[in-house]
Amino acid sequence: MLRQIYIIFNKNIIFSYSYALAFNNEQFKNVQDLLNEFIDLPIPNQFFNRPFGNYQLFYIIRNNVFYLIIADLVDKSDYVNEVLNKIIKRFQNSFPNSLEIKEKNKERNEFTEFLKKIHYELHSKIALIGPYGSGKTTIANLLKLNFEPKIFMNFAKSYKIDIDNLYFDLWDFQLEDNFSPLWNKFLSGADLILLVFDSTNYKTKTLTHFINLQKTDGKFSKLIIFANKQDLSEAIEVKQIEKEYNFPAFGISLKDPEIKNKLINIISNELKIKKEFPSEFNDLLKIAENEVINKRYLDAINHFNHLKDICNKFQEFIHLSAIEQKINEIEKLIEKEKKEKKVEKHKVKAPEKILFSQKVLVKPLPPQVKTTKIKTPEEKPIKEIEKKPEKQFLKPQDIKVSLDTVKEDSIIKTSFDTLESELFYLIKEKQGNLSLKLCKTYVEKLQNKLKRSLTSVDLNKATEIYLKRKKINA
Ligand SMILES: Nc1nc2c(ncn2[C@@H]2O[C@H](COP(=O)(O)OP(=O)(O)O)[C@@H](O)[C@H]2O)c(=O)[nH]1
C-alpha cells in the first residue's frame, strides 16, 4: 500500500501526505541522507526503487523537483511508478512554479483530495485465508461496501472495503478445498493476510498448512490470526491455542454486535493507518509562538517539545524540521539572556535613585582659585589647583535605595515581602536561576491554577518542578 508521499525542492520538503506510518524520525533522517546523496548527483526523469528497512522507496527527479513515495515491500514498481507519474502530472499542472504550493491554498487542498483518492488505484489487497467453514465469508460480508465484487475466475471474489478512510480490496476464496493449489495465487501481492480458524475445530494439519502458506507465498504480507467462534461453549481458549502453535491470535466471535468496529480497528493498527492529525495542533503552535514573543522561553520550549512529539507520532516531518529549528533558536535566546545576566551581575552599578532619610548638609565648595590649563607641548605645566576643597562623605545610614533598583542578588532570605522573591531565593538556593519577572509569572500561574494563595509548601514544590524541568530540557 502507499504509505507516504514527499515532494522535495532544494532539499526542503515542500509538501507531504501520509496514508500510513512508515519510518520514525531517526529512520527518516537516514532516508533523507541517502536521498540527498542522490539529489547532489541526480539522474533526472528516471524512476528509482529500493528497499529500505521494512519498506520501499520509489523516487524520481523531474524539473528539479524530487518526488518520493514510501510503500510496502509487497508493492510492485510498475503499479507504484504509474501512480507516481499521475501524482507528478497533477502537481505540475496545479503548481507550475513548485514553491507556489505554499501559497495556493485552494489548489493545495484539491491536490490533497486527489492524493486521498489515488491510494485506491494501487488496489491494496487484504486476503482472507483459513479452513473452509471458519467464518471468512461472514467477515467479507460484514466489511464489504455497497459495490459489485470483482470475480476472479471461479476461485476468488474481491470486495471494496473501507478501513479508516482508505479503500482496500478484500479477497475471499470461493472453493471448498483447503489444499487447493490456487491458494498461492490467491495470496499473491496481499498487503495483509487475515488467517481465520474455528476455535472449536482446528485440525493441526490444516492450520499448519495455512500458516506455512503465509510463510512461503506471503512473506512480505502482514499477518493477523483470528481464533473465531469464541462464543461457542466448545471453543478452546485463545491462550491455549497460542501456546500450542506459538503464534499470537485475536479471539473473536462474529456474533459479537461490536465485531465490525473491532475488526476495522485491528486491521487499521496492523497496517499502521494514520489517525487524524490532532486538530488542536495549530492552536498549540500559536500558544508556543506567543510564549516566545512574551519571552517566556522555558514555557515555549515545553510547548514546542510537545508539538515535536505529536509530529513524530504522526510522522508529520514537514512540520518537524521547522519546530526543531524553532527550539534551537529559543535555546540560543536563553543562552544569550543568561550571558547578559552574568555580565550584569559583575557590573557595579550606581543606584539609579537615591533617597535621603534625613537632611544632609553639604558645604558649598570654596571658589577655585586657579583651574587646570590645557597643556600644550611647548608649555610646561603650571601649578594646578592651589587649594583642594574639603571632601564630603555620606555615611551608609544616610542613603536609602529605593526597591526598584535592588538587584536580584541582594534579596535576603529573611526579608521576603513577595511570593516571587521567596521563589526566586528558593530556586537560587538550589543553584537554579529564574529571573524575578519569570518567578512572578510562575507564581501567578500557580495561583490561577490552584485558585488560592500560595504557601511555602507550594513554593518548595514549584521550585522542585522548575528544577526538574530544567534538567530535562538541558
Ligand atoms: N457461532 C458462530 N458461528 C459462526 C461464527 N462465524 C461464522 N459462523 C458460522 O460458520 C459458518 C461458516 O461461515 P463462513 O463465513 O461461510 O465460513 P467460510 O467457509 O470460512 O467462508 C456459517 O454458518 C457462519 O454463520 C462465529 O463467530 N460464531
Ligand SMILES: [Mg+2]
Ligand atoms: Mg466462504
